[in-house]
Amino acid sequence: MTIRLFTTVAAAAMVLSFAAAAEDKVVNVYNWSDYIDEEILTEFTAETGIKIVYDVFDSNEILETKLLAGGTGYDVVVPSGEFLARQISAGVFQKLDKNRLPNLGNAWREIQERVARYDPGNEYSINYMWGTTGIGYNVGKVKEILGEDAPVDSWALVFDPENAKKLSACGIYALDAPVETLRAALNYLGINPDSQEPADLEKAGELWMSIRPYVQKFHSSEYINALANGDICIAVGWSGDVLQARDRAAEAENGVEVNYSIPKEGAQMWFDQMAIPADAKNIEAAHVFINYMLKPEVAAKASNYVYYANGNKASQAFLNEDVIGDPAIYPPEEVVQKLYTTTPFPPNVQRVVTRIWTKVKSGQ
Amino acid sequence: MSDISESAGHKANPLRWLVVAIPYLWLLVFFLAPFFIVFKISLSQVAIAMPPYVPAFDLAAGISRFFADLKELTFSNYLWLTEDALYWKSYLSSVGIALVSTLILLAIGFPVAYGMARSPKAWRPTLLMLVILPFWTSFLIRVYAWIGILKKEGLLNQFLLWVGAINEPLTIINTNTAVYIGIVYSYLPFMILPLYASLEKLDETLLEAASDLGCPPTKAFWLITFPLALPGVIAGSFLCFIPIVGEFVIPDLLGGSETMMIGKTLWSEFFNNRDWPVSSAVAVLLLLILVVPIVVFQNSQMKAMEAGK
Numbered sequence: 001m002t003i004r005l006f007t008t009v010a011a012a013a014m015v016l017s018f019a020a021a022a023e024d025k026v027v028n029v030y031n032w033s034d035y036i037d038e039e040i041l042t043e044f045t046a047e048t049g050i051k052i053v054y055d056v057f058d059s060n061e062i063l064e065t066k067l068l069a070g071g072t073g074y075d076v077v078v079p080s081g082e083f084l085a086r087q088i089s090a091g092v093f094q095k096l097d098k099n100r101l102p103n104l105g106n107a108w109r110e111i112q113e114r115v116a117r118y119d120p121g122n123e124y125s126i127n128y129m130w131g132t133t134g135i136g137y138n139v140g141k142v143k144e145i146l147g148e149d150a151p152v153d154s155w156a157l158v159f160d161p162e163n164a165k166k167l168s169a170c171g172i173y174a175l176d177a178p179v180e181t182l183r184a185a186l187n188y189l190g191i192n193p194d195s196q197e198p199a200d201l202e203k204a205g206e207l208w209m210s211i212r213p214y215v216q217k218f219h220s221s222e223y224i225n226a227l228a229n230g231d232i233c234i235a236v237g238w239s240g241d242v243l244q245a246r247d248r249a250a251e252a253e254n255g256v257e258v259n260y261s262i263p264k265e266g267a268q269m270w271f272d273q274m275a276i277p278a279d280a281k282n283i284e285a286a287h288v289f290i291n292y293m294l295k296p297e298v299a300a301k302a303s304n305y306v307y308y309a310n311g312n313k314a315s316q317a318f319l320n321e322d323v324i325g326d327p328a329i330y331p332p333e334e335v336v337q338k339l340y341t342t343t344p345f346p347p348n349v350q351r352v353v354t355r356i357w358t359k360v361k362s363g364q
Numbered sequence: 365m366s367d368i369s370e371s372a373g374h375k376a377n378p379l380r381w382l383v384v385a386i387p388y389l390w391l392l393v394f395f396l397a398p399f400f401i402v403f404k405i406s407l408s409q410v411a412i413a414m415p416p417y418v419p420a421f422d423l424a425a426g427i428s429r430f431f432a433d434l435k436e437l438t439f440s441n442y443l444w445l446t447e448d449a450l451y452w453k454s455y456l457s458s459v460g461i462a463l464v465s466t467l468i469l470l471a472i473g474f475p476v477a478y479g480m481a482r483s484p485k486a487w488r489p490t491l492l493m494l495v496i497l498p499f500w501t502s503f504l505i506r507v508y509a510w511i512g513i514l515k516k517e518g519l520l521n522q523f524l525l526w527v528g529a530i531n532e533p534l535t536i537i538n539t540n541t542a543v544y545i546g547i548v549y550s551y552l553p554f555m556i557l558p559l560y561a562s563l564e565k566l567d568e569t570l571l572e573a574a575s576d577l578g579c580p581p582t583k584a585f586w587l588i589t590f591p592l593a594l595p596g597v598i599a600g601s602f603l604c605f606i607p608i609v610g611e612f613v614i615p616d617l618l619g620g621s622e623t624m625m626i627g628k629t630l631w632s633e634f635f636n637n638r639d640w641p642v643s644s645a646v647a648v649l650l651l652l653i654l655v656v657p658i659v660v661f662q663n664s665q666m667k668a669m670e671a672g673k
Contacts, residue, residue, distance in 0.1 A: 061635040068416045068638065090412045178636075217538060218621055231516070347410050347639070354637045358450060361621035 026051040027285035030074040032272065033058045033221075034244075035129070037305035044292050050285050058221060067092045067277060074277060075286040078128055081271045082179060082344040085118035093124045094278045100287040101126070103294035106314035115271050115311075117341055125273035126290055127311025129240070129303070132331070132339060133180045133268040136227050136235040136242030139257040141170050145233070155188040155263045158236060161210050168214035171232030176218040178357035180268055181208065181236065183342055187266050194342045198352045205356035209363075218361050224248070230256040238270075239328055240308035247307070260328040262335055269339035271311070303329075399651070406644035407437055417640050441645040450629065451646065455653065457624040461540070462608035465547045466601050472548065473555035473600060474593075480556075481563035492560070495553050507546055507617050514542050514618070538620030546614040551607075555600040562596030563589070595668045602661040606654055626650055 025048075033056040041052050055074070057063050060083045066072050067079075067087055079087060087093060098104060104126070111130060112122050119125045135157060142150050142157075145166050151157050158164055164172060175181055185204035187193040195201070216232065223235035227245035235242065239260055246258040274293065276286045292298060299310045300318030309329050316324055323329055331339070345353055407420040421433035445451045480491045498506060513519045514537040521533040536542050566589060574584040590597075612627030619625070626646065633643035 059635075061638075064638065065635050068414050070414055086412055090414050090416065092414060347412070347637075351637055351639065354632060355448070355450065357636075358632065362624060363622055 025049060025282070025285050026053060027282050027289045028053045028055070028073055028075045029289065030055050030057060030063065030072070030077045031128075032056060032078060035078075035272075035306055037301050040293075040298055040301055043298075044289065048288055048292065050288060052289070071279060072277060073281070075280040075282045076274055076276060076289055078272050078274055081115065081118040081273065082342065084125055084273050084275065086344050087275075088119060088124050092277060093275045094280070094283070095123045096126070096276065096290070097283075097287060100284075101291045101294065103291050106294055106296055106299070106312050108311045108313040111271070111311035114269065114341055115273065117343065118271070119273065125275040126294065128272045128274050128293065129306065129308035129310050130269065130271045131239040131308045131329075132262050133175070133184065133236070133238055133270065134242075134260060134262045136223065136237050136245060136258060136260050138170070138227065138230060138233045139259050140255075141230070141233045142167065145170065152259070152261050153264050155184065155265050157261075157263075158234060159185065159188045159207055159211060161214070164211040164214040167233050168216070171226070172211075172215050172234040172236075173217050173219060173223040173226055173232050174215050174236040175223075175238070176220050176361070178353050179342075179345070180270070182353060182356065183268055183340075184236065187268075187340065193266075193268070193340050196343075196345060196349050198349060201349070201353060201356055205360055208360040212360055212363050227258050228252065228256065230254060240306055243307040243326070243328060262328065262331060262339075264338070266338040266340055269336075269341055399648075402644045402647055405640050406441055406642075406648050407439070408641050409440075410639050410641050415640065416638050441641045442649070444642060445645055445649065451626075451649075454624040454626045454629040455649075458609050458611075458626040459653075461543065461547070461625060462605050462611075465544060465551070465608050466605045468544065468548050469551055469555040469604050470597065470601060473552060473559055474597075476552075477556045477559035477563050477596070478589075480560050481566065488564075495556050495560075498553065503550065504613065507550065507614055510542070510546050510549070510618060511537060514545070537618065540619065540623055542618040542620075543615050543623055546618045547608055547611065550614065551604045554603045558599035558603060559593065559596040562593045562599075566592050595664070598661070598664050602657060606657055606661075609654060610650060 027050055029052060031054070035056070036054075041054055044050070045052055060080050063077060063079055064083050064087060067077065068090060107126065111127050115125070115127055116122060135152070135155070137152055137157070139152075142152060146157075146163060151160075151163070156163060157167075158172065158174075182201055182204040183193040185207045186195055186200060189203060189207060191200050191203065221241070223232065223237050224241050224245045225248075226232045227235050227237075227242065228248035230249070235245075239262075242258065242260040246260065249256040249258050274290050276283065276290075280286055293302070294312060296312060296314035297318050299312035299315035303310045303315065304320045304323055307323060307326075307329060309323075327335065344350075404420060405417060408417040409420075410416060411418045420437055421430055423430060476495075480488060480495075483491060511518075515521075516533045516535065516537070518537070520536070521530075524530045525533065536545075570588050570592075571584055574588055575581070579587070610627050611625060612631060615623045615625045615628055616631070619628075630643050630646045630650070633639050633646060637643075
């Protein structure tokens with residue numbers, strides 16, 4: 001209690017002292033939709049006196065197109081790993097000034113090492129959240145259709161046409177994100193998920209084509225509600241989104257039980273990274289914002305709200321038990337070993353990937 | 365006498381020039397200049413850079429350099445469009461969807477406009493108002509509203525289930541049917557208004573004369589009403605057909621993955637592939653395809669104006 005009182009008083013004092021000096025300070029943040037506890041934003045302004053303009057997007061493609069066109073006016077943006085890598089080589093970002101990020105010591109080394117694949121030396125970005133791309137399923141209905149021994153721990157649940165056919169009656173959704181869906185198929189086929197060979201990717205496309213008649217929709221966000229309402233049985237989706245569906249169903253007490261599975265064959269591990277565009281105007285404020293997000297309590301607050309793991313080791317002491325203790329969010333070491341990361345496709349392969357995916361989606 | 369009129373003409377000249385110049389300036393600034401930029405990008409090559417392409421030529425780099433670049437220009441992006449069936453398939457499917465929608469619009473719009481034109485004079489402003497009323501709400505919101513109506517647990521299915529017309533909810537959203545419903549709904553005023561304008565001008569004494577001379581009403585309709593309404597039919601059809609071909613919002617929100625329209629293809633080329641050159645080539649071709657109906661439309665307008673004199 002005394003501690004809380006102290007922090008409140010301290011925060012109030014800081015607001016007073018900063019308010020005058022930092023009247024015009026502002027930071028423009030562009031992050032994914034539904035991806036932060038909004039209290040963090042008001043607390044940030046209260047503590048630092050920097051006004052925050054918070055804007056959201058719902059696909060990496062939209063963000064990238066804006067960044068490549070230049071002059072976005074954003075000071076902090078949050079692209080995912082592969083997109084980040086391409087954007088770095090296109091010269092979109094500026095290097096972080098690590099002297100202005102004293103809280104960087106809280107970062108999780110292991111995550112930093114994995115991210116180095118996209119951002120060598122972690123020079124341009126700091127991890128915000130990370131997660132996996134796996135399978136969300138309706139526990140009751142899947143058991144009802146496939147029996148007690150339904151392969152919920154395997155990609156065969158979706159990629160085996162027999163299973164997909166049976167489950168299609170109650171509905172299958174999949175992400176509309178070719179980079180991830182085709183890699184999951186490669187991994188299931190026993191091909192290196194990081195393959196850049198058009199022939200391999202064609203095989204992944206064929207696998208999707210074989211289950212295409214049983215997929216009701218390819219969409220990257222509608223599955224949250226569809227799973228929670230019990231409209232569908234299966235969604236190939238992102239970990240935190242499925243867990244949000246699980247919680248919404250539990251809150252609604254509608255008898256729907258949603259679960260998330262990282263299949264035993266392995267799954268993609270992805271990273272959403274905070275970075276500062278080269279043409280950002282409020283560089284100082286951007287660093288203050290990133291440094292604030294690196295505080296253990298703040299990172300924990302964000303994770304407790306969005307159900308994604310963060311790249312902040314020190315925050316783990318502040319995480320709720322249903323976050324840190326959930327193997328779907330913080331998988332145990334032996335599962336982490338099976339998670340794969342991938343490198344971006346070169347432009348000519350990217351073109352093939354989009355073509356294959358268009359074919360899959362249109363079914364022709 | 366002649367002197368006076370000449371000097372008056374001289375004085376009017378600068379103003380007259382201005383009047384003529386404004387539309388041309390408009391065309392230059394809002395059509396030709398952007399078209400040239402898009403055309404230039406369509407000749408360039410994709411790259412990992414900001415912006416994501418290597419310019420085909422640069423006017424600022426000097427004349428000699430410009431001519432050197434000019435020799436190396438390739439139309440490879442256009443060739444790519446011919447090599448992949450996806451593009452001509454989506455062009456064809458867009459034109460097909462636009463054609464069918466225009467016919468449906470005509471079939472619905474004509475009776476509505478006819479009824480409005482034949483209604484008592486005092487009602488007409490109110491009826492006209494009702495046609496224009498939907499424009500008071502944003503187009504995007506109206507299309508979103510259709511999602512709520514057409515989805516599986518939406519209003520339409522609930523109503524049909526309640527009435528007992530169906531036992532299982534229909535899957536309408538995310539299909540081509542939903543796209544047609546959305547397009548016909550959104551473009552109906554653009555069909556009704558020109559039809560109404562030409563039908564209202566129609567001289568009713570002509571129909572009276574026809575009936576006096578023993579012509580049955582259906583025959584009179586095809587011999588008199590329809591030919592006289594033809595300018596309205598043409599104007600309404602082109603006003604709908606041309607924008608529908610390039611429609612993006614409606615197929616994106618209401619259509620499913622099997623809906624192929626060039627607007628969507630262009631979007632995925634631009635956003636998913638980050639391929640500005642190819643998407644620019646798609647846009648240039650789309651424009652060329654649309655130029656044909658636009659020219660036909662212009663011609664018919666000119667003829668109508670001449671006939672009106």
